[in-house]
Amino acid sequence: MRERTELMYDFPSYLIALAVFGLILLAIWLGSRLGYRLRNRENKESRVQAQAVQGSLLGLLALLLGFTFSLSLARYDLRSAEVVGEANAIGTAWLRTDLVGEGRRGEVKDLMRRYAELRLEAAGLTAANDSARPALVAQAGAVFADLWQLAAAEARETRDPVTMGFVASLNDMIDALAARDAAIARHVPELVLFLLLGTFVLLGGVVGYTATISSVRPGFPVYALMALIVVLVFLILDLDRPRRGLIAVDQSALVATVAMMRD
Numbered sequence: 231m232r233e234r235t236e237l238m239y240d241f242p243s244y245l246i247a248l249a250v251f252g253l254i255l256l257a258i259w260l261g262s263r264l265g266y267r268l269r270n271r272e273n274k275e276s277r278v279q280a281q282a283v284q285g286s287l288l289g290l291l292a293l294l295l296g297f298t299f300s301l302s303l304a305r306y307d308l309r310s311a312e313v314v315g316e317a318n319a320i321g322t323a324w325l326r327t328d329l330v331g332e333g334r335r336g337e338v339k340d341l342m343r344r345y346a347e348l349r350l351e352a353a354g355l356t357a358a359n360d361s362a363r364p365a366l367v368a369q370a371g372a373v374f375a376d377l378w379q380l381a382a383a384e385a386r387e388t389r390d391p392v393t394m395g396f397v398a399s400l401n402d403m404i405d406a407l408a409a410r411d412a413a414i415a416r417h418v419p420e421l422v423l424f425l426l427l428g429t430f431v432l433l434g435g436v437v438g439y440t441a442t443i444s445s446v447r448p449g450f451p452v453y454a455l456m457a458l459i460v461v462l463v464f465l466i467l468d469l470d471r472p473r474r475g476l477i478a479v480d481q482s483a484l485v486a487t488v489a490m491m492r493d
Contacts, residue, residue, distance in 0.1 A: 238420060243467035243475045250430055251460040257434030258448060258456075264435075265442025272443045280440040287433045294426050295462055301418045302469040309472050309479045312410040313353070317483035319406040320346050323399035324491050329392045334380050341380070343491045345373045349407070350488050353481050356473050367411075374404060418470045426466075430459060 238246060272280075320342070327338050352366040381397045434456070441448045468475035 238423065238467075239417070239471070243464050243471065246467055247460050247464040250427055250463050251456065253427075253431050254434040254456050254459070257431045258438035258452075261435035261438025261440075262442040262448075263438075265439040269443040269445075277440075277444055280436070280443060284433070284436050284440045287429065287436055291426075291429050291433055291459070294422075294429055295459070295466075298418060298422055298426055298466050299462065299469075301422070302466045305413070305416055305418070306469045306472075306477070306479070308416070309410075309413045312406070312413040313479060313481055314483045316349065316403075316406040316410050317487040319399070319403040320349070320484075321487045321490065323396070323403045324487070326396040326399045329396050330381075330384055331388065334384055338377065338380050341373055341377045343488075345370055345377065346484075346488045346491055348373065350481070350484050353484060370407070374400075374407075414472050418466070423467075426463075430463075 324339075324342050324346075327335060327342055330338050348366055348370040352363055352370065355363050355366070377400060381393075381400055385393045385397050437448060437452060441452075465477075468477045472479050
């Protein structure tokens with residue numbers, strides 16, 4: 231179970247995005263106030279310099295946005311792939327239960343079905359029900375321990391390659407569980423997010439200052455750009471949070487596997 235060390239993880243993505251928008255507007259206002267105080271000291275060269283800095287900040291922001299969006303999207307794709315990987319591992323192990331001796335086959339199938347149902351139930355939990363997840367993970371671990379004991383007993387008795395194939399599939403199944411839980415816990419480093427948000431606020435201040443000393447009020451394109459930035463922030467945060475927000479990891483592969491086992 232991942233220890234919660236991120237400061238922003240427990241806050242909804244839309245609230246963070248709205249807070250960023252508010253901070254940008256505040257920074258634009260503060261920058262314009264500072265510009266009013268200092269514009270009499272500015273000359274043509276300093277205005278050109280301020281505009282150059284503003285353009286450089288926009289370029290840096292575009293780089294940070296692209297880098298951060300790429301990180302969050304890669305983690306989302308990884309989580310989606312791990313769902314398919316775990317579903318395939320469970321499905322393979324389920325098919326190989328037919329190779330288990332008749333004396334244990336029924337119990338093994340029941341345990342396999344229960345394990346898959348617990349994994350699906352844990353996958354459906356949102357961050358609001360985070361406290362229930364450790365119990366489900368522990369239950370799945372206990373079911374797997376019972377499965378492993380039955381498989382080990384079967385392997386000791388038969389010692390044939392067919393049984394060892396079932397044991398190997400159980401090993402793949404527990405490896406898939408660990409890989410998937412690790413993918414869920416992997417996020418964009420929060421330091422990167424703070425750097426991105428700090429760049430937004432700094433850019434807002436420079437935009438307000440530059441507009442004031444140039445005697446040009448920020449128009450609709452400026453605020454449209456800021457709104458687009460906020461939308462991108464929301465998407466980055468939403469992609470980076472597998473169990474909260476609007477963008478959810480597709481669980482259809484695991485759902486289909488559980489349905490096949492029930493049938």
